[in-house]
Amino acid sequence: MARFFGVRPTVVGVESGFGALVVEMGVGGLVLWIVMSAAIVFSGWKVLKKLKGTAWFPLGFVIIWYAFLLFYPATFAGIQAYEDFVLNAYLWLLLVFFSGCRY
Numbered sequence: 001m002a003r004f005f006g007v008r009p010t011v012v013g014v015e016s017g018f019g020a021l022v023v024e025m026g027v028g029g030l031v032l033w034i035v036m037s038a039a040i041v042f043s044g045w046k047v048l049k050k051l052k053g054t055a056w057f058p059l060g061f062v063i064i065w066y067a068f069l070l071f072y073p074a075t076f077a078g079i080q081a082y083e084d085f086v087l088n089a090y091l092w093l094l095l096v097f098f099s100g101c102r103y
Contacts, residue, residue, distance in 0.1 A: 017075040037071035044098060063098045067091060 014020050021030045044064040051057045070091055074081040081087055 017077060017079040020079045040095065041068050041071065047098065060098055063094045067095060
């Protein structure tokens with residue numbers, strides 16, 4: 001792609017997923033990523049509190065726990081978790097399902 005567009009390829013390599021976000025999208029992209037992740041987890045937590053005492057609470061807890069683990073520790077370890085289409089599809093499909101379970 002660098003040869004096609006006539007730009008120099010990046011020679012920077014990082015080990016952390018957050019570092020990869022900074023290299024690919026800049027510091028602003030990292031901040032937006034953290035804000036988006038926090039917004040998803042906190043809004044899911046609000047829905048989870050409404051589900052307390054129902055039969056849907058354990059499933060909702062697992063979905064929010066999975067989202068938290070994928071957004072924070074897995075991203076710190078590397079960006080590979082988002083390149084795995086199965087994990088990525090589970091995340092977004094479960095979050096859509098969970099957002100529909102408001103009561």
